[in-house]
Amino acid sequence: MTPKHKTKTHSKFLSPKQITGAEALVKCLENNGVEYIFGLPGGSVIPIFDALVNSKIKLVLVRHEQGATHMADGYARATGKPGVVLVTSGPGATNTVTGIMTAHMDSVPMVVLTGQTISPMLGKDAFQEADIVGISMPAVKHSYLVKNTNDIPRILKEAFYITNTGRPGPVLIDLPKDMVAGPFTGSLDPKMDIPGYTVPAKGNQKDILKMAKMFNEAKKPLLLVGHGAVIAKAEDAVRAFVRKLKIPVTNTLLGKGVFPETDPLNLGMLGMHGTAYANKALINCDLICSVGSRWDDRINGNNAEFCVGAKKLHIDIDPAEMGKIVKPDASVVGDARLVLEELIKHVEPQDTRAWIEELAFYRTEFPLKYSNDHGLTAQKVIDELYQLTKGKATIVTDVGQHQMWAAQFCLTEHGRKWLSSGGAGTMGYGFPAAVGAQFGTPKELVVAIVGDGGFQMTMPELATVAVHKLPVKVIIINNRFLGMVRQWQELFFGNRLSGVDLEGSPDFVKLAEAYGIKGIRISKVEDVRSKLLEALDHNGPVLIDAEVIKEGNVFPMVPAGKSAHHIIIEPPTTQLEKPTGST
Amino acid sequence: MANKNNKKRDTHTISMLVANKPGVLVRVAMVFARRGYNIDALVVSPSVNPLYSRMTITAKGDPNTLDQIIKQAAKLIDMIHTEEHSDVDAIHRELALLKVKATPANKATIVKLAKKFRTHIVNENDKAIIIEQTGTTDELDAMEMLLKKHGITEMVRSGKLVMAKGKEST
Numbered sequence: 001m002t003p004k005h006k007t008k009t010h011s012k013f014l015s016p017k018q019i020t021g022a023e024a025l026v027k028c029l030e031n032n033g034v035e036y037i038f039g040l041p042g043g044s045v046i047p048i049f050d051a052l053v054n055s056k057i058k059l060v061l062v063r064h065e066q067g068a069t070h071m072a073d074g075y076a077r078a079t080g081k082p083g084v085v086l087v088t089s090g091p092g093a094t095n096t097v098t099g100i101m102t103a104h105m106d107s108v109p110m111v112v113l114t115g116q117t118i119s120p121m122l123g124k125d126a127f128q129e130a131d132i133v134g135i136s137m138p139a140v141k142h143s144y145l146v147k148n149t150n151d152i153p154r155i156l157k158e159a160f161y162i163t164n165t166g167r168p169g170p171v172l173i174d175l176p177k178d179m180v181a182g183p184f185t186g187s188l189d190p191k192m193d194i195p196g197y198t199v200p201a202k203g204n205q206k207d208i209l210k211m212a213k214m215f216n217e218a219k220k221p222l223l224l225v226g227h228g229a230v231i232a233k234a235e236d237a238v239r240a241f242v243r244k245l246k247i248p249v250t251n252t253l254l255g256k257g258v259f260p261e262t263d264p265l266n267l268g269m270l271g272m273h274g275t276a277y278a279n280k281a282l283i284n285c286d287l288i289c290s291v292g293s294r295w296d297d298r299i300n301g302n303n304a305e306f307c308v309g310a311k312k313l314h315i316d317i318d319p320a321e322m323g324k325i326v327k328p329d330a331s332v333v334g335d336a337r338l339v340l341e342e343l344i345k346h347v348e349p350q351d352t353r354a355w356i357e358e359l360a361f362y363r364t365e366f367p368l369k370y371s372n373d374h375g376l377t378a379q380k381v382i383d384e385l386y387q388l389t390k391g392k393a394t395i396v397t398d399v400g401q402h403q404m405w406a407a408q409f410c411l412t413e414h415g416r417k418w419l420s421s422g423g424a425g426t427m428g429y430g431f432p433a434a435v436g437a438q439f440g441t442p443k444e445l446v447v448a449i450v451g452d453g454g455f456q457m458t459m460p461e462l463a464t465v466a467v468h469k470l471p472v473k474v475i476i477i478n479n480r481f482l483g484m485v486r487q488w489q490e491l492f493f494g495n496r497l498s499g500v501d502l503e504g505s506p507d508f509v510k511l512a513e514a515y516g517i518k519g520i521r522i523s524k525v526e527d528v529r530s531k532l533l534e535a536l537d538h539n540g541p542v543l544i545d546a547e548v549i550k551e552g553n554v555f556p557m558v559p560a561g562k563s564a565h566h567i568i569i570e571p572p573t574t575q576l577e578k579p580t581g582s583t
Numbered sequence: 584m585a586n587k588n589n590k591k592r593d594t595h596t597i598s599m600l601v602a603n604k605p606g607v608l609v610r611v612a613m614v615f616a617r618r619g620y621n622i623d624a625l626v627v628s629p630s631v632n633p634l635y636s637r638m639t640i641t642a643k644g645d646p647n648t649l650d651q652i653i654k655q656a657a658k659l660i661d662m663i664h665t666e667e668h669s670d671v672d673a674i675h676r677e678l679a680l681l682k683v684k685a686t687p688a689n690k691a692t693i694v695k696l697a698k699k700f701r702t703h704i705v706n707e708n709d710k711a712i713i714i715e716q717t718g719t720t721d722e723l724d725a726m727e728m729l730l731k732k733h734g735i736t737e738m739v740r741s742g743k744l745v746m747a748k749g750k751e752s753t
């Protein structure tokens with residue numbers, strides 16, 4: 001690329017004062033507070049990349065567009081601000097689909113700008129034309145095809161509003177090249193035109209009172225906090241509520257940190273690989289109230305047997321979540337923070353001591369544990385990382401066994417300190433998401449915990465890390481298997497391993513060095529602490545290859561499609577039946 | 584005919600006021616298709632306000648799924664308003680054009696039938712008669728049954744239109 005030069009945009013058709021659609025677009029991005037754009041150029045977006053030369057927005061060039069979307073996602077989850085992606089048409093646009101779907105499943109704000117062929121060629125199979133609006137439709141909160149250059153500011157304003165209000169989600173804007181290359185003559189600050197879009201805020205008072213009454217009648221209440229509570233900035237409200245009522249809390253994978261996992265009232269994560277005590281609480285509670293969780297099937301396993309006999313309460317900003325999975329006995333549609341701030345006024349502390357003692361018993365009876373007797377385990381590496389960082393680091397995970405172990409052992413004390421692909425379970429998410437989080441929170445220690453399988457899906461972004469000297473620490477939990485699938489094959493399919501052996505993976509330390517990044521190998525139990533310290537002390541990116549035992553399994557485990565009653569706490573000695581749940 | 588009641592209970596009429604923009608129909612259709620719901624009839628027409636269009640959808644399936652579909656459709660940014668209507672709270676109308684084989688023997692009967700059902704004969708020659716009928720779905724179904732005997736060669740139905748009764752908005 002040519003060096004940055006402070007000249008007018010290259011266009012021979014415009015008078016000096018006139019601006020192009022691309023320049024208007026970049027102005028609007030600036031006005032919307034955009035700091036970073038993650039992207040990769042191509043023919044249809046060269047005018048936009050050209051306009052970025054003169055902008056204060058920092059461009060992060062990725063090596064693959066999927067990486068750009070996960071970076072934008074990590075940036076958004078870590079900061080609460082929408083991430084922005086800019087890619088070219090056709091394959092550039094389709095490469096973003098996995099990242100868009102990942103963001104959509106986890107309600108992450110993101111604006112994706114895709115190039116498109118010139119409008120007269122739309123639908124004519126032009127070079128690098130892809131109907132990205134059509135392809136992405138089921139995975140976006142909303143999308144636009146720009147048909148008039150002067151609409152660009154309005155569309156951007158709407159997109160940034162829509163993406164990060166209500167239940168957040170990705171918005172895609174498809175930009176035909178002639179729309180951005182052509183002259184812009186409109187207003188840079190137009191009115192929005194989205195009469196069909198309303199954002200629930202305060203809950204209905206009657207609904208809140210009904211819910212309060214149920215809390216006041218409950219003997220064994222349980223609060224379930226999800227990602228919605230993080231998004232709504234409901235941390236303080238949740239804490240005040242729990243302290244007032246003295247009720248136990250459990251969190252979903254994405255709700256980690258809303259209520260500190262170090263607090264004795266917190267039972268940790270529930271669900272398939274949640275703690276035994278959180279799952280016991282599900283069986284024995286007489287009231288469960290979800291705050292911003294969607295009763296995912298990884299949590300309730302089998303709906304017919306889920307919290308039988310307990311009153312089910314649901315607070316969510318998305319009206320479509322009410323009754324989607326669980327038919328609530330009381331529900332409030334609204335912003336989690338605002339609802340809790342009202343609800344707390346109407347609830348009275350009950351005597352929950354016996355209930356808390358019961359759960360404390362389960363906690364001592366069925367603790368999370370691992371052994372160092374048979375070689376280096378993933379748990380040891382992750383636990384040691386936690387002991388060294390104690391909730392100070394932002395932990396970003398990929399998907400698989402390491403993700404579940406990280407969820408179990410990295411206790412989290414604040415929302416936005418734990419980023420993981422929950423709904424989509426997208427392998428390849430962790431590393432680029434950590435990169436995005438590091439861009440968004442440059443002062444924080446960001447640690448990616450990834451599997452040797454998932455890391456290889458997006459590892460070319462090592463170049464991005466090297467170029468920007470980003471101090472992210474990446475820990476590869478290297479078990480030489482697609483571990484989570486191997487675990488299922490072992491437990492449910494008679495250990496007939498099929499397509500899970502990751503032979504042929506590179507030497508990750510050498511790989512890091514090839515990018516000019518520090519590489520560290522951990523292979524012995526006694527080295528874990530010193531090597532991790534060495535990595536954390538290093539003032540720059542580090543790639544750690546943690547060679548762990550190959551056949552470790554994650555427990556506890558509730559087989560897919562089963563209720564919490566069927567939790568397996570110790571490694572089973574007999575063959576289990578094949579799971580009936582979705583995945 | 585034992586089925587008929589079941590069929591009726593499972594049939595739903597949903598009215599939607601949507602932004603008059605390209606792509607809205609696809610977004611709405613996707614909400615149905617993704618949940619395995621078959622759309623039986625769909626009418627898209629202008630509303631009083633040219634910025635909005637009216638969609639009237641007739642679909643069959645289980646009510647819980649439909650409830651979810653309506654809620655998901657309501658979330659579409661381009662959706663202004665959506666509601667399910669029962670036979671009681673709204674006027675339901677459908678229009679049919681039926682082409683019937685005409686023979687010297689049956690012509691008189693068909694004409695009589697058309698009169699009885701207060702339908703119009705809008706075109707006729709010695710080979711075929713085209714009947715236009717407006718009415719409720721049941722009325723249209725009944726007419727179709729009766730005319731079948733005489734040989735319906737073509738039928739086009741508009742799909743259902745609904746309008747909420749009184750001052751309620753549809």
Ligand SMILES: Cc1ncc(C[n+]2csc(CCOP(=O)(O)OP(=O)(O)O)c2C)c(N)n1
Nearest residue numbers: 400401402425427451452453454482483484
């Ligand atoms: C893109 C994608 N493909 C496939 C899967 C299915 N899957 C879930 S976990 C897993 C294994 C992951 O292996 P690895 O990254 O080595 O992590 P480990 O489970 O060993 O910790 C696979 C293949 C997925 N979640 N995402």
